Amino acid sequence: MHKKLFIPGPTEVREEILRAQANPMIGHRSVDFSALYGGVIEKLRKLFGTNRKAFVFTSSATGVMEGAIRNTVNRNLISFINGAFSKRWHEIALRNGKEADAVQVEWGLAIKPEMVEDALKKKHYEAVLVTHNETSTGVMNPLGEIAEILKDHPDTLLLVDAVSSLGGAPIEIDRWEIDVIFASVQKCFALPPGITVTFVSDRALEKAKKVENRGYYFDFLTMLKYYEERKQTPATPAISLLYALDVQLDKMAEEGMENRFRRHREMAEMAREWGRKHFELFAEPGYESLTVTTIKNTRGISVAELNAELAKRGFVISNGYGKLKEKTFRIGHMGDLTREDLSELLKNINEILELER
Numbered sequence: 001m002h003k004k005l006f007i008p009g010p011t012e013v014r015e016e017i018l019r020a021q022a023n024p025m026i027g028h029r030s031v032d033f034s035a036l037y038g039g040v041i042e043k044l045r046k047l048f049g050t051n052r053k054a055f056v057f058t059s060s061a062t063g064v065m066e067g068a069i070r071n072t073v074n075r076n077l078i079s080f081i082n083g084a085f086s087k088r089w090h091e092i093a094l095r096n097g098k099e100a101d102a103v104q105v106e107w108g109l110a111i112k113p114e115m116v117e118d119a120l121k122k123k124h125y126e127a128v129l130v131t132h133n134e135t136s137t138g139v140m141n142p143l144g145e146i147a148e149i150l151k152d153h154p155d156t157l158l159l160v161d162a163v164s165s166l167g168g169a170p171i172e173i174d175r176w177e178i179d180v181i182f183a184s185v186q187k188c189f190a191l192p193p194g195i196t197v198t199f200v201s202d203r204a205l206e207k208a209k210k211v212e213n214r215g216y217y218f219d220f221l222t223m224l225k226y227y228e229e230r231k232q233t234p235a236t237p238a239i240s241l242l243y244a245l246d247v248q249l250d251k252m253a254e255e256g257m258e259n260r261f262r263r264h265r266e267m268a269e270m271a272r273e274w275g276r277k278h279f280e281l282f283a284e285p286g287y288e289s290l291t292v293t294t295i296k297n298t299r300g301i302s303v304a305e306l307n308a309e310l311a312k313r314g315f316v317i318s319n320g321y322g323k324l325k326e327k328t329f330r331i332g333h334m335g336d337l338t339r340e341d342l343s344e345l346l347k348n349i350n351e352i353l354e355l356e357r
């Protein structure tokens with residue numbers, strides 16, 4: 001039986017999008033490919049209202065987490081860590097031999113602009129790493145406010161992991177002067193996994209020219225060269241996924257981004273209301289995510305058993321991440337899910353746990 005995904009990635013993919021992948025194959029050095037990829041890039045820039053360069057990497061987002069650092073940092077950076085994904089990004093920086101400092105806050109809390117301001121006062125960094133939406137905890141960091149702080153530090157680049165928020169929550173890429181921002185498509189874009197949408201500022205591209213050992217596969221300048229010359233990519237891309245992305249970008253434009261954000265907000269409010277009524281929310285108040293709600297398991301239920309029962313009914317939610325397993329659980333409400341879908345899920349959880357509506 002098909003189980004509808006209410007997990008924070010991969011998200012539920014609509015039939016029409018799955019089918020778009022089944023188009024006949026084309027060569028990646030053909031004019032047909034250039035038309036497809038060129039179209040996708042222009043649609044992305046338009047949909048996200050940005051003049052920045054756009055790339056689609058054939059890789060999950062973790063590849064671009066590494067690439068963003070390799071392209072823009074010679075020596076040092078600072079990570080802001082409040083969960084598993086921001087911690088991973090920090091680790092990637094260290095494994096790439098960068099001098100990486102870190103500001104860590106307890107899981108469940110948000111990164112505040114003051115924390116960034118204090119850190120940048122003490123020391124100069126080439127880049128600041130911020131995870132917009134910490135999918136492991138359900139905390140959405142105040143990216144716009146953090147970006148304001150960076151405006152006083154023109155030699156420090158702002159690198160943003162927006163993997164589980166881009167396309168589901170409003171992000172003003174140009175106005176906030178974000179230098180590198182990326183999202184794999186199995187979250188808010190509601191596509192099968194395998195490619196990562198990336199926007200890069202001119203300032204970051206200029207910096208890349210002065211960075212050694214950028215590698216090859218994720219080198220922004222190589223990607224740009226192939227794009228500008230022929231609207232192609234250096235290596236063979238996941239063409240089937242690009243077909244699906246092309247269709248999905250049209251669907252997103254049809255829905256309208258404002259409507260898409262509103263739908264995500266409404267689902268988040270519904271999940272929070274349910275969470276507060278029957279349990280407690282895990283995220284610091286005021287910083288709850290718009291795309292995933294993390295609920296404290298205050299009733300001491302077995303999350304694994306709940307999921308087993310939900311599976312029989314055709315649904316799946318997520319247990320808590322890592323050390324938060326069974327202490328919390330997560331309901332993903334991103335991508336193409338609707339309020340009706342979420343309401344159906346909550347009704348079923350209520351029945352299984354014998355909660356009152």
Ligand SMILES: *Cc1c(COP(=O)(O)O)cnc(C)c1O
Binds near residue numbers: 060062133135161
């Ligand atoms: C899912 C996720 C990642 C990892 O992305 P992959 O596509 O699995 O590599 C990184 N950061 C955040 C915030 C995520 O939600």
